[in-house]
Each structure stands twice: as C-alpha cells, then as structure tokens.
Amino acid sequence: MDIQCNSSAFMRACCLMEGITWTQVAQYWVLITAFLVPTIAISIQLTGIALPSIGMGAALSETATIGQTGFLLDALDQTLRDFGWHAYTESFQGKWSQFNVFATALTLMVGTAGLPHVIVRFYTVKNVQAARWSAFWALFFISILYLSAPALASFARYTMIHSLNGATEASLPNWFQSWEKTGLVLWLDDGDGQVRYSGDASNEIFHSGKIKNSELAQIKSDHQLWLSSHTAQGIDGRSLLNDKSLKGPDRDIIMLAAPEMANLSNWIIAFVAAGGLAAALSTASGLLLVISSSVANDLYYRTIHPKASEKNQLFVGRSAIAISVIIAGYFGLNPPGFVGQVVAFAFGLASASFFPAILLGIFNQRVGTVPALSGMLSGISLTAYYIIHCVFFNGSQWTFGIVENGITPEAFGLIGMLVNFAVTLCLTPFFPAPSPKIQASIQAVRHPEGIND
Secondary structure (H helix, E strand, O other), X not given: OHHHHHHHHHHHHHHHXXXXXXXXXXXXXXXXXXXXXXXXXXXXXXXOOOOHHHHOOOEXXXXXXXXXXXXXXXXXXXXXXXXXXXXXXXXXXXXXOHHHHHHHHHHHHHHHHOOHHHHHHXXXXXXXXXXXXXXXXXXXHHHHHXXXXXXXXXXXXXXXXXXXXXXXXXXXXXXXXXXXXOOOOEEOOOOOOOOOOOOOOOOOEEOOOOOOHHHHHHXXXXXXXXXXXXXXXXXXXHHHHHHOOOEOOOOOHHHHOHHHHOOOOHHHHHHHHHHHHHHHHHHHHHHHHHHHHHHHHHHHHHHHOOOOOHHHHHHHHHHHHHHHHHHHHHHHHOXXXXXXXXXXXXXXXXXXXXXXXXXXXXHOOOOOHHHHHHHHHHHHHHHHHHHHHHHHOOOOOOOOOOOOOOOXXXXXXXXXXXXXXXXXXXXXXXXXXXXXXXXXXXXXXXXXXXXXO
C-alpha cells in the first residue's frame, strides 16, 4: 500500500494530467479486482455460479456451509422475516418510499453528470470521438462494479445473519472477534449466552458509532454488572445503544468483512483493503486537481486578480489543496454517516449545483454568469442546509405535502436541483446574455467539428 501511495504521488507530481490519468487506470484495476474476487468467490461458495449477478438469483449450492435450501433470495427473505426485518426483496420499506427511491436514483445519476473530477477526465483525450468512446468505456467498467454490488450485499447479509445467530462466546466466528476490536460490531448479551442478531427489541448486536472508547468501556462495564446482578444493579447497555441509534453492525462492515465472513484466504482479505485504498486515491487525485485549478485559475486569476503571476497562482492552488486535505481529513475522522450515505450527500450537492449550470450552459445561450452562479448558490445552499438540519441536528424531514414520512437527506438533491433551475431561469431575463464569443463557443459544443481529428 505504501508503494502504491508513493508511486501515485510521484506520477501526479511529475506527469500532471497524463500521470493522473494512467494512475487512475491502474487504481481502477486494483479496485475492481479487489471487489470482484471476493464477490465471485462467495458466489461460487454459496451457489456454485461464478457470475455474482446471476448467483444472487440462483439456488443455494448443496455444498454451502450454512443451513437452508432453495433459492438464495427466498432463503434470505425468509431469514430476515424470521428475525424481525422486512424481506430483502420487498420494495419501498420504511423511510424509503417510492418517491425517495426515485429521487435518490435521479440525484445519483445527475450528480454523476455534474462531478467536476469526472468531467475533467474528458479533457485528456485528443478529439471528440475519443471523448465519446471514453465515456462509453467508463460507463461499461463502472457498470461491472455496480451490477455486482447488490449481489455482494445479499451474500454478506445472508452469511452474517447465519454465522452470528445462535453462536456462543466460544463459537463466535473469527471475523467477529477481529472486527469487534474496531467497534464496528459489538455483542451485548441478554444473559442467555447466545447471540441474537435481529430487527426487533431482542437484538444484541450493535456498533460503537461516535462513542468514545472510555464511554463505551463504561457501558460494557455497567452492562456486565447488570447481567451478573440479575438486573438488580448496573444498566442494560442495549437500551443505551438503542437510544443512540447504534443498533446492528456498522453498515460499512458489509463490504470490508465479507471475505472473512466467507472464510476466504488472507491474500483476498488484504486485496480488499488495497482496493479500498485505490478507490480513495483515485477519487482524491481527481478532486484535488479540479480544486487547485478551479481556485487558482478560475476564481483567483480570472476573477479576483487578473494580473497575478504564475508563482502566486501556484501558491493559491497549493493552499487550496492543503485546506481541502485538512477538511477531508476532519470528516474522515468524524464521518457524518456511513460511506454510502456520505457518497449520496456528495452526489446530491453536485446535482443541486453543477448539473443545472452545465445543462443550461449547453442548451440555453441566454443564461449569463450572474443567473448561473445565483442558481448554483441557491441549490447547493438549500441542499447543504437540509443535510445539516437532518443529519447533524436530527431535525424533522420536510414533506412538501407529497411525501408522508418526509424526504430523506440523500434524496434532497433533486429539490436543490429544481430550485437551481428555477432561480437561474427566473433571473436570466434581467441580466445580459453572454458575449458573442461565449455563445459561439456554446454553439461549437453543440456541433463539434473535426470529430475525427
């Protein structure tokens, strides 16, 4: 891992855009291999089929080491119902109403289209045709990952439930003992000596979340006293963790611990860790490039100080990178949610800010700078406020009279995007249109010439 980090940093520093491009190619293959190897291995182990997406809908193998027969999804659905959850294949459960599912899916799609570190990749090719082909291959390789993710989730969920329920302290699986040290999964017994992982009040599996180690140690100590005194003294630690919404294992463990749950080889487990690092490096390198160039060139040089020297621009760009790393490091140590949730927040902010400006900039030559910036600020500010309101301050979710249980923060990017469009289009008639040079540039984007040059 250290070698990969150092080589990536060296290439980014020496080769700039081209170096980042080829580094990300290498990182993708590490990432996709690290993801697919355990997924395929678990699929073969449970169903005998090497293609995870097909294995998810196939029958359980006779050689599977855990207990049921029939189709895997049927067995998983029945297992979840038995232990107090909704069926895995049941749609629109709990807070995930039909509207929230649709809004989240749309937010993720348009958010992807507006991600600046993705768009900048297409500037590294020589012509329009190459850019279109690169988009095609990007979607193809991304689809390999996305089509396998639901399969891994179902495999890991099924394996986790069956490996934990009914286990004793002596028979707990090795993966649980390893990950318990991290606080991502905890067991607080009810006194019967057997693990109960369920969706009801009898659940005994939790995670530490943001609780400090000292506080967690005190909760465990009070719970042990509660058990040894037969509830006469101490406190039931399960009720304390339930009150803090820490029921069940940390959701990120589904991916991280899946190879260990399936008793795969140690090299596969290490490879998964390398894949996670590759994903972080791949995203970070592109984002840092965009942040530094945007702040130093677009904001500082073009807007604030047009006469700035290259030395000053370089200093501003490096300062922007340093500040970004500090902010990212803080939220890495204090994440506002699990990985999937944080990614959804980021895509929501992108959909509420960048996507409308990109779309209107291409298809509406009348939109000027002030309306576009006003729309972006309105959309991203409203979306950021709602996320902070709901996640950090536990505020109530807004319904707008159309969603009974409220709009989830992950889905709110759609609302921010609509606000962005509305503000931009309403302000456009009151401000001058872009210069003829800019309009000619937009027209060139619509009808690119020299497509094969």
